[in-house]
Amino acid sequence: MRFVTSLLCGLVIFAPSASADEFSEKKSKNWHQWRGPLATGVAPEADPPTEWSATKNVKWVARIPGFGKSSPIVWDDRVFLTSAIDTGEVVPGATKPEDQPERRFDIKFPHTKYRFVVDCLDRNTGKFLWQQTAVEELPHEGHHGDNSHASASATTDGKRLYVSFGSRGMYCYDLDGKKLWEHKLPNVETRLSFGEGSSPVVHGDTVILVRDNETASTILALDAATGETRWQKPRDETSAWATPLIVEAAGKTQVVTNSSNRVRSYDLKTGDVIWECGGQVSNVTPSPVPVGNDVICMSGYRGSVAMRLPLDATGDITGTSKIVWKYDQDTPYVPSPLLVDGRLFFNKLNNAILTVLDSETGKVVRGPERMQGLKSLYASPVSAAGRVYFTSREGTTVVYKLGDDLEVLSTNTVEDLVDASAAPVGKQLFLRGKDVLYCFENGGS
Template sequence: PAAPPRDAGRPRRPPPIQAAKQRFEVLALARDDGRVLWRRTAIEATPPAGTHPHATFASASPVTDGERIFAHFGSQGLYAYSWDGELLWSKDLGDMQTRNSFGEGSTPALHDGVLVVNWDHEGDSFIVALDAATGAERWRRSRDEPTSWSTPVVATGGGKPQVIVAATGRTRGYDLATGEVLWQVAGMTLNVVPTPIVAGDVVYVTSGFRGNKMQAIRYAGASGELDAGDPAILWQYDRDTPYVPSPVLAEGQLYFVKRNGGILSALDAATGAVRYAVRLDRPDNVYASLVAAAGRVYVVGRDGTTAVIKCGPSFEVLATNHLDDGFDASPAIVGDVLYLRGRTHLYAIARPLSAAGGERSAP
């Protein structure tokens, strides 16, 4: 008999969602009861390409400086609103051509009146800094990078704010004021998605598509092309790293899942030493980034299950909770409330106010 095809038995990637006319909206909801305070249509348009079937055409997160809200719809534009929902300005940065029509998803970084957008795609990639008040361009730098979905972060260790972007070719640190490349290092895999994690003068970068890589880099004072022997590279790790979800740093440890779930690892952030790597019963499929609060790590799954893990060198599950929904968006923690954006509902989760002190503890 004829030999089976090489990909026999492998799950096939589902086809992308085809582009069709969409309404791109921004909603403001009251934190206490979820009522809609205002709702604005930014644009109605047909995206230039399709998107991944597990994503949407509005995958980037809004960001705010407490006075303005910035909604980034990628190829459909960047929109700045007042706290009351008045459109202040908008910016068209062009059309993205993402790898395999996987769609767009990088969120802008915001720091001290500067909004930074990374635009890595299959065309001419670039990074651009905009004035948050007006949308005027402050600087722009070309990037020799294929599509990436990682969100830039601004790091302030060493006294000079840097924009750090993880990508396939190089992770780079840019001077926030000028756009000058201060340092760069190779090592990430294809399809870089996780957001870098900054703690003091160290940044942790990772990726996990067709390979595994995590690096701890002392970015403050780093200069030029870095390699494995450079003292700025504190440690590297090459097992069980995440594809989509970002790690979380809590109480001196980095927590992350393998690829998109299944194995949870905890590493000492200072040395890279493995504290544990264990299989989670549930959830076993994770797109949402891990979050932490009050000595707990929250791992939120696509099936509606959340595992609550105790922070520490030993693995301990404190609780496993389930909601009749699915979660791809990353949770947000504000004060003592955990917000979850599901496919059908938005949830605010917290313990009831105590009768004695009128205070809540972590959910």
């Protein structure tokens, strides 16, 4: 695969930035990446509302141009999203949808240009602070009806914002919207043209992007300041959508990836594989979850598996006693699990059937049981202030009180399609609908 990095304006000089310690202190108050500050779905310092509707506890609602399934991230007083806007400009030579061959799931390839945009909104008012177009071009393939051309969530280290549009490239901005660099990526083909979606992650001075697909799967490490390639490694994988996890363990900074053939841990510095473990199933989407000195990986399409794996392992541990525990039923297809207070929460496939495991033993604490008021789920559950929030595609969120009884505190509905995961930050909860972003807060209008 050929990668070309383009630095804008030649040399880029950056203003003084927060130290790693300052970032570590601040991130627990924010939601700087997919799955939040701990990569577990928990907001340790948030206390969002438990009740809302289209008219209750609404601080603001902002209309988002275009279409995207990426989840919002929040840093200080700013909220960031990505979207793709169909310009309607027909590209010469592109085949109109009505003239294209039939494909499974009625997937059509675009014949018009799209603007791939990054949105920044004021957290307190919902007003746009800036919107930047990363690139405008014709997508090379379509996507599943439940996916989008902008499904990867952004991430930030408090200094810069990192955004992936898959085959449309990686882009970096300062928090005021100035483009600092872009990194062009080659086109890849996803399974049945489902589309791309794995989110980038940043650690220190390195940004990681996993591109599992049908043509040339890779993991790529970029310099966070310049976008230049530090290393890239081929992966013996087919299409998957799981976002990687970066964690300090066993004396190394590890990048843990979840996919169909193998869970792998890479050395962040070199890209070398530290350990690996087979046993996942197809179309892997749930992200790895850190727990103590281990990691939990799961998948749920055409089979079910969840495994707790040791981060101090080396080599291939498939089928060995190194695996702490393994569970083999009712795991999720699209949503990632939630880990809070030693309990692992997840749903079956994309259905509202809940299982809770003891994360230490892998034993069932509750379930499987149907969650009343919910139907299908793509959004991943989140937790804050001793509560768990599950949101359905139909716009309904059930809020549970943590505890053995899992008391239902409230059932809240907005009449909207909600596939993106919620972001609880401070006293607020951010929820992305089909074409709007909601901010809920106690005392809102």
